Amino acid sequence: MKSLFKMWNTLDIADNERALLFRRNRFELVLKPGRHRVQVMTGGVRIETYDVTDVVFTAAKAKFLLNTHSSILREYLESYELTDYQVGLFYRDGHLVDIIPPGSFRAVWKDVEDVRLDIIDISEAYAIDEKLLGLLGRGAKVGQCKTAVQAISYTEVPDEHVGLLLVNGKFEKLLQPGSYGYWKYNRSVTVKLLDLRLQAIEVSGQEILTKDRVSLRVNLTGSYRVTDPQVVALKLNDYSGFIYRELQLRLREAVGTQALDSLLEDKDSLNLVIADGIRERLAEYGIEMISVGVKDIILPGDMKVILNQVVEAQKESEANLIKRREETQAMRSLHNTAKMMDNNPTLLRLKELEALERITGRIDKISVYGGLDGVLNDLVKLAPRAKSDG
Known part of the structure; x- marks a missing residue:
């Protein structure tokens, strides 16, 4: 049954x-x-x-089971519990595989692998030492320790840069070129990078009225360098935006106080006015203005036509002046020549021969009647031949 x-x-x-x-x-x-x-x-x-x-004992109530049945479970399991100011580095067979956050509990099976948990106190120190950073920094990005991305703030400061370390919004120190890592737990850690190299800035398309109320479009360019990163970090939130606005204001002030003619005649003076004002202002915030200059002054279409007419009239007046000067010099030369020929018949006859030569040079054929004397009107008989003795 x-x-x-x-x-x-x-x-x-x-x-x-x-x-x-x-x-x-x-x-x-x-x-x-x-x-x-x-x-x-x-x-x-x-x-x-x-x-x-x-390895890891994943029971939902692992901590409770170990506490209430420790006499049975301690033979098979080993547990770790971290305080709110401790971080655990979990190793399996000598390899770092996980980061355990503060306040966590973890139980592992015994006699399976060589398991180790290194505990780090982060109550005061939050910087990660260089040796450990080599495992957690770049290694975290290629999957050696997947939880490192959430656990640490990793930063590389390139050459010709400086890092500004801010902890809970407060500036702590400057970081020179290199790699740095900080624990994120219990605090906010950020690193801002500042470029110490020469940098360019453009202020383009500024519509400005001159003193004589002519609308211009002006493009300005400049170059600057950060000389005191700490002052920049403490006093300016967006230093590049600050420089742009200062250049914009200086440009408007400089253009608005000058007439159009003076601006077009001497752009260098405009550059000097802007540069002198901006350099002193930026020096207060740890920034050196290396150069500043107006690239383009663009006139409205109707103003271009008027200016072209003015330039054309000026050039035409200059051309007429030169022409009159040349005519005066030519008349003076003719007057002097006439006076010389009036007192010298021989010179007059030579001048006539020269004119005759120029005329005949343009004629293919000449018919002469009455002989050469008839043509020249006795021109060649300049002086009687002297009689020879004998």
Whole structure:
């Protein structure tokens, strides 16, 4: 006759497993690897099986179980509990695999792997030493320790830069080029980078009225360098925006106090006015203004036409003046030549011959009647030949 009630249940536990036996929701014992016969006649039996190769004991009430049944569980499990000011570095077989945050509890299976937990007090010190940073810094980004990204603030300060360390919003110190790491727990840690290299700034498309109420569009460029990072960090939230606004105001002030003609005649004076005012202002905030200059002064379309007409009239007047000067000099030369020929018939005849030469140079053929004397009107008879003695 078959039994109506099942009194025993057979359970196999693998080598990599451990099982917790509960009867009527009360912990009773740990089942080791092997075959076990469990009495189930009384009912309310529950078996929780765990893979010990995961090392960490993941039961929901692990801390309670260890505290209330330590005489049984301490043979199989080891536990760690951190205070609110401690961080745990969890190692398995010598490899850092996890970071345990403050106030955490962790239980691990014994005799599975070489497990170690290094505890660090972060109540006062929050900087991570260089050796540990080598494991947590760049290593966290390639998956060596997945929880490092949430646990630490890692920063690299490049060459020609400086880092501003802020803890809970308060400036702590300057960081020189290198790599740095800080625990995030219990505090807010941020690092702002400042570039110490020469930097350029553009103030473009500024619509400004001159003193004589002409609308101009002006583009300004400048270069600057941060000389005192600590002053910049303490006094300015956005130093590049501050420099832009200061340049904008100085440009408007300089252009608005000058007439259009003076601006177009001497842009260098405009640059000097802006530079002198901005340098002193920025020096108060640890910034050196290296150079500043107006790139473009763009006129409205109708003003361009008017100025082109003015320039054209000026050039035309200059051309007329030069022409009159040349005509005066030519008339003076002709007058002098005429006076010389009036008193010298020979020179006059030579001048006539020169004119005749120029005329004949333009004629292909000349017909002469009456001989050369008729053509020259006795021009070649300049002087009687002297009679020879004899």
